[in-house]
Amino acid sequence: MKIKYSELIDQTLYFPTQEFNVEENKLTFHDIPLMEVVEKYGTPLKLNYLPKISQNIQRAKAWFKEAFEKHDYQKNYRYCYCTKSSHFAFVIEEAIKNDISIETSSAFDMDIVKSLHDKGKFDKSIEVICNGFKTDDYLTKISDMINSGFENITPILDNYRELDKLTESIDTTFNIGIRIASEEEPKFEFYTSRLGIGYRDIIPYYSQKIAEHPNARLKMLHFFINTGIKDTSYYWNELYKCLRVYARLKKIAPEVDSLNIGGGFPIKTSLNFDYDYQYMIDEIVSQIKKFCEEEGVEAPNIYTEFGSFTVGESGATLYRIVSQKRQNDREKWNMIDSSFMTTLPDTWAISRHFIMLPLNRWDDTYERVFLGGLTCDSDDYYNSEQHTNAIYLPVYNDTKPLYIGFFHTGAYQDTISGYGGVHHCLIPQPKHILINQDDEGNFTYEVFQEAQQPQDVLKLLGY
Missing domain, CATH: 2.40.37.10 (Lyase, Ornithine Decarboxylase; Chain A, domain 1)
Known part of the structure; x- marks a missing residue:
């Protein structure tokens, strides 16, 4: 038969x-x-x-809300949409219905933000996290938007040059973040991510260039690894290294109040897909809280930047x-x-x-x-x-x-x-x-x- x-x-x-x-x-x-x-x-x-875009955003928000309540985590969670996953207007317009922030990665992204504002999709209070290596064009557009009243734009420094260029062109107080150059998996073709600033260099850089800066305020430490959020020794090891930097930084820079753990939630690529989102979020929240308590520092607000998970x-x-x-x-x-x-x-x-x-x-x-x-x-x-x-x-x-x-x-x-x-x-x-x-x-x-x-x-x- x-x-x-x-x-x-x-x-x-x-x-x-x-x-x-x-x-x-x-x-x-x-x-x-x-x-x-x-x-x-x-x-x-x-x-x-x-509708699937909004459904996934609300799922993630619910998972973090449950984890925060379970572990009595007294800070805030913020969901960012990573625009490089899909730049289409119909995607971003659907996503921002859910009270989220936007993460950008190139100069043209800033034009998208401005276009959506001009169409009345949001006001100048929209939170924008600016990632990636920043060309002069990208830096100019960030500066122009901050100068024009977009008060919640946070450029994440990918290298030392970026702060110097921003300082030259921004005439008001502005927030910044620093991206950690995480170490890649042992099987990767190179040892350290080409994005961000090395673990050992962040504290000296803050002390020498940011601590006494007249306008820049360091608010966020950014962490991301290419393989995504997985229950592996590699992921937890890199997260702990990030938390050690955060704790050291927090002790000399009390204005730092946010930790961005990037993206990397997987999506279903098989009908036999098996990934416990709630477990991973519980563990992340629990480990961040426990580490901060042991170090005697205030726990950070937690940001994520989900792209594929949002729209895939x-x-x-x-x-x-x-x-x-x-x-x-x-x-x-x-x-x-x-x-x-x-x-x-x-x-x-x-x-x-x-x-x-x-x-x-x-x-x-x-x-x-x-x-x-x-x-x-x-x-x-x-x-x-x-x-x-x-x-x-x-x-x-x-x-x-x-x-x-x-x-x-x-x-x-x-x-x-x-x-x-x-x-x-x-x-x-x-x-x-x-x-x-x-x-x-x-x-x-x-x-x-x-x-x-x-x-x-x-x-x-x-x-």
Whole structure:
């Protein structure tokens, strides 16, 4: 007896989930009937389900609130959205509905903040944490905005030069932070992060350049590691080193009142995803409080900068299988109607996994396949799914179209591949839609960007 695809999923994965279900052999995503979406808008198609952005922000706030109450932590928590994960206006406008701060990383980010202010999305009291290596243009825009009344902009010093440049151009009192140059994991290609100032240099730098500064006030110590917030000895070791710097700094700089632990919350990239967010937050809060009590210093306000966690799970990319190629007696290649290099660059750049599921034909039998994109590049394929590095999909049939979706693709993919513009082998960028819900809970659909047309690309290339 042949096993149906739906039976394979039931036997090997946790299904259905909070996000996914199957109704009449068709997949739903947050109850959105995906095949109806495909029938209306076609494929390839990118979509963002906007309510998920607010849901994740509120989840994180609730976890920290519970941890603060559990450990009697008498300071404040502040959620920042890391704009580099997705700069789209619809993302930031949804995020700021939740009383959050914004974290920037480049000069153009400051233009986004100013644009949103000019549109009345927030007033000049908005809190902006300015990270990254700062070019003269970036520093000038930070200074201009502080001088114009944006009183809650905090540039995080990445190097010594930045304070000197800010001092030259800001004519009022302003807050600053310092980013710690954390040590990378032992397997990394270099020992110390290229971002920030070394652990041993922060105290001397404060004493020599900041303590008696006429305008700058050090308010924040910033800590972040590339591998994210994980329950590993490496993470806890780096956090303790950060806390030692904070405690030493607090004893000579009482104005320092905030610790920014950066981002790094993972998102679901598998239906078997298992990460205890509440446990990690409880441990972080507990360890910070315990360390500060032992050192006899006041505990800090805690900031986080979540990017992928904020927006990643709102996104999905849908394709149609246009053909199947059989290269030998083993390998079957299902060809999608787009390119992974154009639409999901992390799949080939860093071998990133995403949740992949068919949208229809769940009651059909299945087969093992590889997924190929339309470019002539050998790297334009996907072969990283939950089933022991194999992909199983309903059996290909010329007369029964098969549609598939990659989910939780909302962070980084569009900016890394380049939104609009020219893509590898001139594979066009797909149509992009936004999905929301009205007050009655009905889904609303908006076309954010039409699919790229040949004349758009040819004009860019000078034809």
